[in-house]
Structure formats: structure tokens, C-alpha cells
Amino acid sequence: MEKHIQLGENETGGVNVTAGRCDLHTHTQASDGMQPPADNVRLAYEKGLAAVAITDHDTVSGVAEALEAGKRYGITVVPGVEISTRAGGKEIHVLGYYIDTEQELLLSRLEEQRSTRLGRNEAILAKLRELGIEITLEQVVSGMGRELKPDESIGRPHIADELVRLGAAADMRDAFDKYLAEGAAAYVSPPRITPETACQWIQEAGGTAVLAHPGIYGDDALVRKLAQAGGLRGIEVYHSDHGPAEHERYLALAGEFGLLVTGGSDFHGARQGVVFHGDLGSVNVPVAVLEELKAAGGI
Template structure:
């Protein structure tokens, strides 16, 4: 096995079966190892259920696993995602807060299924889970991508994108808004769990004025400058913004695995920074 010191790249955004990813935590770490990365963050939506397995894989494969999370929030009527790095994934207060977010998501899922029934599409949550092909583990999170998979499986959509465009995306026929906390509260939760809050993929929000407002209100320590859905101009813009605010610059593929022959959003390692960024995150954590 090669030395960790020879592996410099770091992908700080990946999802597993614990939320809406397709792979197990172990498989994500294995892929990172095969890509020659030195570190991988596990950042599932509103859950840390995949971290323990990923840490075991990291020890086995001699690759750093950063325990993380991606919390769904809202500001200015826009969904804003907050990444948290080096959170204590066993902290009982943090775990209960995340569980409360998942319970809200579950209520939203049922409302989405009710809207689909109004459209003549009969789809039960049991069918959504059945498409997973495995039992749902404790603390795992079911979200819209799982419902989209079930819609495709039952022939109501051509693929994942079609399912979102027709039924699940904002403004689509079965879309249901979800009550969310403010980014400031998510940042506070992450800090109280011993972690470092970073603004995820600002280019996806389409509103840099809002991005600045959220940054100035919320207590972030970094920006995900390099993301699979950011173009070169966006990366340059957010790099300048990070420098302006004195923020840590992070990168992430936002890997979700392969669905219907497509990788969402990018493959593991497609966006990366040096593992020196981990030192910066640890220093920010110590200062908090």
C-alpha cells in the first residue's frame, strides 16, 4: 500500500447510502483510494450515520476520512446548504438536532406522495424504499432522489432529471417546500458539535448578493469554491470572495454515485484541494 504522504488531493464533499448517495461509505472511501486521494469527507444530508463505517475504511486503506455533514437550510427563500467538517458524530445534542431535521423531511416526503396521488400516480413510501434493494438503516435519510428513482422504476419518468423537472423540482407539479432552519443556526450547531462550517456550492444559488448576506450573517469559516457544478468564472469569483472574507477554500465533487448511467454531481476526486486544507480546518476548529 502506498504512503499517505504521497497522496495530496482532498475531496471534501461526498454522499453515501446514509442519505441520497448510491454507495456504501466503505465504497466511497475505496473509490477515493483508487483515485489516489489522500483524504475524503463524508457529508451526508442531515445525518452522520455513514461516518463510523467510513472511518473504519479509512484506517484500513490508509486514507484520511473527514467526518462531516451537509445541513439543509433556507435564507431569502432559497435553499442554502451548510457543510460541517470534523463534527463529533457521536454528540447526542447534535444527533437529536439532525434527527429533528430528518423528521421534517419525512413529513415533506408524505406530502409529496400525496400530491403525486392527486396527479394519478400511486406511489407509497414502502415502494420508494423497496427500490433501494435493501432495508433502510437507522438514521438514514430518504429524500427526493429516492422518490425520483421510484418514479422512474414505475415508468412515470424517463430518468432522474425528467422526474425532477416534471414532479419534484421547485415549481414542478408535486413540489412541496420544506421548513428549514437558517444558515446561522446550522453554523452554530456545527460549531457546538466541534466542527467547522463551510458554505456549500454558492454558484448553485444564482444570487451572489444573497450569498454575501448569508456569509455576513452566519459565521462561516470557508467557501466551497471548487464544485462539480461551478464553471471557471464561478470558481474565480468565489476564490476572490474567499480571499476577501479570509475564508478557507475547499473543493468537493458532491459525489452521489451513479443513477441510471449518470454520475451526480461529479465523480470522486473530480474537484479537489491539497490536504493542507485539512490543517486549516483543524486550526479553525481549535480557534472555535
């Protein structure tokens, strides 16, 4: 008997529950994911998804490769980005869908974002050295096992990898808990643009702005304030780090403000054998959402 699959859920049981569905939040080697963009598309195909979004941190450099792979596998690839911002004393991420990935203005703005990220990384590494851990950016890049392209960036997961290699942490989660998560010993949060500014950038690039993983922020008053601000067109209701209570809460919030409902796994790949956030396709929404995202794009 076929199971009833609710929006955002993915169960097994002999039934292809991903057909006609999409994962709208995945990362690649262009930022802090473990796999080339084409591999994300291949995985989407193997899991029976109809579409997958490439949403790397502050870069769109992985989109072109994914689009080509999409043609080979017959998978719709949604060009996207995840922009880092700050509000209410917290780091807030804004997803942008169906952006013009060749717009020079957007590319220059994302380059500025990556410069901020580089400065943050250096500050994190300096704090780690103050804690007695001998670690450099060169070590982190070397640990990736490949050359870093000019439009790619290092993220905290890369630093966590090196901490594990150095024996300063037992695994990825331990590295974040001890050193890299908000409030941990080496956490650094540099000045960033506001979520409203990120929404404007996305809109000016013809895209649709969606608030990423609101449950992670632990501040629903801030989430409500951002929803009221006007620039957002959707909320990522379904996410690997959300449970049923978050689904219910943010589904109601989206309805209250007339915002689109999206979802995704936040797939980064596996580090030390552990999948960070969720496996690709483990959180998914109906592919019909894509037309809504297209229609909501731009100013």
C-alpha cells in the same frame, strides 16, 4: 509534460493529479448516495486521493464505517455532515467538517432535521398522487433494495428512482425537471432552520461550517449576506456544478471575507447509469486544507 493543475481541477494525461488532494463532499447510503460509506473510501483510494469527506444529509451515521475503511486503505476520512437550511426563499446547505459525531446534542438536532425531511417526502408523494402518479413511501423504500436504518433518510433522488421505475420519468434528470426540482410540479420546501443556526450547531459540535455549492442558489446577493453573517468559516468554491466563472467569483468572495476555500464532487454514485453531480475525486482541493479546517473549528 506534466500539466499545470489549478486548485479544484482534476485532469488526466498519465499523471496522478489527485495525489496529495482530497474530495470534501461525498454522500453515501446513509442519506441519498448509492454506495456504502466504505465504498466511497475505496474509490478515493483507487483514484489516488489522500483524503475524502463523508458529508451525508442531516446524518453522521455513515462516518464510523468510513473511518474504519480509512484505516484499511490508508486514506484520511474527514467526519462531516451537510445540514439543510432555508434563507431568502431558497434551500441552503451548510457543510460541517471535523464535528464530534458522537455529541448527543448534535445527534438529537440531526434527528429533528430528518423528521422534517420525512414530512417533506410525504408532502412530495401526496403531490405526485394528485398528479395521477400512484406512489407511496413504501414503494420508494422497497426500490432501494435494502432495509432503511433508523438514522438514515430518504431523499429526492430515491423518489426520482421510483418515478423512473414507474415510467413517470425517463431518467433521473427528467424526474427532477418535471417534479422534484425547485419550482417543479411536486416540489415541496418545508420550514427549516436558518444557515446561521446550522453554523451554530456545527460550531457547538467542535466543527467548521462551510457554505455548500453557492453557485446552485442563483443568488449571489444572498451568498454575500451569508458570508457577512459571521458563522461561516469557508465557501465551497469548487463543485461539480460550478464552472470557471463561479470559481473566480467565489474565490474572490472568500478572499474578501477571509473565508477558507474548499471543494468537492458532491458524489452520490450512479443512478440509471448516470453519475449525479460528479464522480468521486473529479473535483478536489489540496489536502493542506484539512489542517485549516481543523484549526477553524469550534467556537
